[in-house]
Amino acid sequence: MVKMGKDYYDILGIAKGASEDDVKKAYRKQALRFHPDKNKSPGAEDKFKEIAEAYDVLSDPDKKDIYDRYGEEGLKGGGGPPGGGGGGPGGPGNFSYSFQGDPHVIFSEFFGGRNPFEQFFGGQNGGMGENMETDDPFAGFGMAGGGMGGFPRSFGSGMGGMGPHSSVVKKPQDPPVVHDLNVTLEEVLSGCLKKMKVSRKRLNPDGRTNRIEHKILEVQIKKGWKEGTKITFPKEGDETPTNIPADVVFVLKDKTHLKFKRDGSNIVYTATISLRDALCGCTINVPTLDGRSLTVSTTDIVQPGMKRRINGEGLPHPKRPDRRGDLLVEYEVKFPERLSQSARDTIARVLLRS
Template sequence: MGVDYYKILQVDRSAKDEDIKKAYRSLAMKWHPDKNPNNKKDAEAKFKQISEAYDVLSDPQKRAVYDQYGEEGLNGVPPGGGGFPGGSDGGPTTFRFNPRNADDIFSEFFGFTSPLGRGGMGDMGGRGGFSRGGPFGEDIFAQFRNAAGEGSGLVPRKGAPIERTLHCSLEDLYKGTTKKMKISRDVNDSSGRPSTVEEILTIEIKPGWKKGTKITFPEKGNEQRGVIPSDLVFIIDEKPHGMFKRDGNDLVLTQKISLVEALTGYTAQVTTLDGRNLTIPVTNTISPTYEEVVKGEGMPIPKEPSRKGNLRIKFNIKFPSRLTSEQKSGLKRFLTSP
């Protein structure tokens, strides 16, 4: 294939447009000749390669030709000759890659109208190498800092994280689930024109996640010139449950029982969050502060989902509002007997 543009930008062949932009942003800032005054010749060559790779891979048509026919295809010479399929008359068509000036690509990407003046890097000369008409007329990195709102440093500022609450039922957090979230965001196309796109984000909820857990989608905010897009952060919130309350990794359940059941024995019937039915005999005398602990029937532990916390059953004992004299006498005899 000749030149490997994917290798130059250090991205996979399946890289998305945002991955290509991110790679160009990082490498162009690193290898810009103004940032490498002691190694300008090598930096110019590297910067030219990076710009050319971005020029090809950020354009869907150029990328498609390159992926199928390689560098020869960009020169208008697909292997085997005869032109490219798909002409308007059903016959072959032609394609020729006219590489853009590296300065123009850089200024367009970072939002400057004329960052270097015409005394900067010259035409790429049909991808034959850099010619220089003279030193840079102005400090492009100072311009970049000003455009990005930064007073110092070479890294563009990043927008503040965008946080959204993600409401989950206790069942979702017990079993784990997948949620789809539709977002709308502003992006810039390869020519810098803004547009609005809709995107579906897939969020994998892991068993045992707690309220406050954050899921971050890097740089999914709106794109703006001179600003790295904000991260989109979803924060887990737990909906109240009709039966269970969560206490760390434990589940707490309160059951109403009579005084007779508290004194003579009780069998709890519990339906778990994943639909199983548990029968739990309680043989101890149940006092108002008593808890029956069922080990391993609580919430999954996130770092070890095969392990679970405990189920703690509390009791709300219903005391009789009135007792007859006979009942009182009977209770006295029962409670005071050896």
């Protein structure tokens, strides 16, 4: 059984398999009920953020599909259900989700304005109570919900063009902004926190002009993550009056290492030996990723392409970080550039006897 973690459906008060329209209606109801401007009870701010995260996942078909199959762990961990299967057809593969959105921005985009309470009610509660416990916050005004983003269908002629014959154009979201995130093999071995500074445009309160804003995005690199793993920060791109900000996506890239190459969860070390050592046997010191040195001996003739495997000295498996891959030692034979005639004759005599 997949461990679900957070139950986004329960947070919004809907059943699994709810339609897109059901998700929107549920978000409208819960977001208005727990908005910190109207709900002053302890924990309302955290609940409001939790509702925004649930809506962010369930309103996105790709995120919702991964969540439905693998739960919060599969959605946020970049893997499938425990025991494997994440890399198969339709699995999440290297996808990794982390909610970094501003719940107030999501609320504003959904309702088309920063403060729908003030827009509709002139800043008054309208007698509904501070926490807005009613199932439909607009019920006390004789309005039926159902418009875009949960707006009522008709408000008369004084609502900025939101009358019964108006059409609402949904703002498009800009394509993802993709950045490479370079990591060393040592960082993949132990895991680390990367802080990435981004600059983006943010709208001013007037909703028309913008400013440049700097933000630090924290990326938690988990042990064993593969090159190509994607970490997505929703809606952290430029914001304009006509767009939904793009998602910012970081893609893991391995830095070139001086000693090792990566092969999945294994690492490869190339040991250069002389022709004499290749024929007569040798002992070499092999470095490890964590700074130790291992002694590896061979009495066999080193054949072309020969490798030695040292178990458990590679990188952690991304889905089982308590287990590690192997360290593969590849032998590269260095031939002499020249031989004296006497050396040639000696080698020829020896090889004739073998």
